[in-house]
Amino acid sequence: MTxxxxxxxxxxxxxxxxxxxxxxxxxxxxxxxGKHHPVFPTNNKKPCWSNAELGVAxxxxxxxxxxxxxxxxxxxxxxxxxxxIAVPMGSASGLLCVDVDTYKDDAGLTKWLSxxxxxLKNTLCHKTRSGGLHYIFQHPADAPRLPAQxxxxxxxxxxxxxxxxxxx
Numbered sequence: 001m002t003x004x005x006x007x008x009x010x011x012x013x014x015x016x017x018x019x020x021x022x023x024x025x026x027x028x029x030x031x032x033x034g035k036h037h038p039v040f041p042t043n044n045k046k047p048c049w050s051n052a053e054l055g056v057a058x059x060x061x062x063x064x065x066x067x068x069x070x071x072x073x074x075x076x077x078x079x080x081x082x083x084x085i086a087v088p089m090g091s092a093s094g095l096l097c098v099d100v101d102t103y104k105d106d107a108g109l110t111k112w113l114s115x116x117x118x119x120l121k122n123t124l125c126h127k128t129r130s131g132g133l134h135y136i137f138q139h140p141a142d143a144p145r146l147p148a149q150x151x152x153x154x155x156x157x158x159x160x161x162x163x164x165x166x167x168x
Contacts, residue, residue: 027077030085034073037093038066041082048081063088089139096139103131 030039040063041048047062054061066088067073076082089097102110113120124136 023078023082026082026085027074030073030077031070033085033087034068034070037087037095038068039073039076040066040086040088041077041079042084042086043081045084047086048079048083049076053079063092066092091139094139096137098135098137099128100133100135101130102133 026041030041033039047065049061049065051058051061054065056065063086065076066086067076077085087093087095089095100109100113102113120135126134126136128134
């Protein structure tokens, strides 16, 4: 799985900006994130580069092209469909994401979160488009098994667009 970060939803906040200005802002944000984690560009949670455009075989694109190389970040994020910054989860980034589907209105999960919020108060957290939560942790060698309502994202990609910040 990947987590996608945005310097603002280009469709909403950068709509009035010329494409080159919106793209410049995205590249700058990608370069900033790329100082800490490998990144690759997405659009609506999907990689914006096709395997054909990349010149790679099936299964070699997507999160596998994530990089921290500044020149490559500039090239990748110059794609006209690039609107989001994705970070692969797992050993590639050293991050693990616990995906909490709060929007499914599971009473037990809501109660657990309410009773244990103090345990998660200093954890980096993002709200998802669908109303769920992503808690970001350091990736352990072996990710723990979690209840069905909590999905561990510790490798691969699914490209969630989220805003940086702590859950409140």
